[in-house]
Amino acid sequence: MAMLSEEITTLCSHCNRPIPSTNIDLHFVHCSRNLEKCKVCGDMIPRKHAEDHYLETHAPVACSLCTATMERDILDVHKGESCPQRIITCEFCEFPLPAIDLIEHQEVCGNRTERCLRCSRYIRLRDSYVHETTCNAVVEGIVGSSRDARTGAERPPRPERRAGPPFLRRHLLFSIAITGIAFILGSLLFQKKSDITPGH
Ligand SMILES: [Zn+2]
Ligand SMILES: [Zn+2]
Ligand SMILES: [Zn+2]
Ligand SMILES: [Zn+2]
Ligand SMILES: [Zn+2]
Known part of the structure; x- marks a missing residue:
């Protein structure tokens, strides 16, 4: 294949990429049959991988601790700061326990005297x-x-x-x-x- 730096290109109306004009027809057939634009991120994804792409990149995910589902990008914050099942240490006895049980525990634990x-x-x-x-x-x-x-x-x-x-x-x-x-x-x-x- 000859590499022509000054090749005339045409934008593919399907993937929006510049394609050498001599190849555009062939490209378009191939492109429109095999690629599709992800509705979430706009990337061109092979059709057969579109579902995987969505599941792996955009689908809501379940928190492994409390099983709630949420957007992938807030999962870390959720696990670190708001998941009711995240493990927190009691400020009085330093026993680690789920956040949801902490208030009740500290109620009792904090009433101990020293x-x-x-x-x-x-x-x-x-x-x-x-x-x-x-x-x-x-x-x-x-x-x-x-x-x-x-x-x-x-x-x-x-x-x-x-x-x-x-x-x-x-x-x-x-x-x-x-x-x-x-x-x-x-x-x-x-x-x-x-x-x-x-x-x-
Ligand atoms: Zn294309
Ligand atoms: Zn995407
Ligand atoms: Zn959670
Ligand atoms: Zn305690
Ligand atoms: Zn004192």
């Missing part, structure tokens, strides 16, 4: 986030930086009146100050004692 390590009260799991920021128990055993401790000892800074944490912080500084003073007193006493004892 002891707050700071105030020793039993707090419902569903309230623990809020409690964590509002628990006003004096924090023991948490050592702040030495600068914090020093500032606290000299003059406790006025905490801004925001919700939760600043409160905690004030208590923290306070307890560090007290602990610091107690420690200093303690070591002074101890020193005295050890000064005295040997001389006795």
Whole structure:
């Protein structure tokens, strides 16, 4: 076959492609008999594959989890965000379960209580986030930086009146100050004692 770059072409009225004018009649017969235009995407599809093309490319698909059928292009979003059978982890016990059961489960699961390590009260799991920021128990055993401790000892800074944490912080500084003073007193006493004892 000779390759003629400047060949005169004619648009096939069936597939809309430019066809060498010398071949157009033959092409058209062949084209109109064997190809058809997909009504959805407009591609020219061999007639015998038209049904497969539709089923594989355009037909609604069933979600493998909940069996609902939907457009293919929203399946991923459906499975990831809205399928009632998608697996979600309970925020309280981290047990994985279908979304449709989650609300009921968390209703029960969130009502379980756990002891707050700071105030020793039993707090419902569903309230623990809020409690964590509002628990006003004096924090023991948490050592702040030495600068914090020093500032606290000299003059406790006025905490801004925001919700939760600043409160905690004030208590923290306070307890560090007290602990610091107690420690200093303690070591002074101890020193005295050890000064005295040997001389006795
Ligand atoms: Zn054609
Ligand atoms: Zn198509
Ligand atoms: Zn689904
Ligand atoms: Zn749970
Ligand atoms: Zn607490």
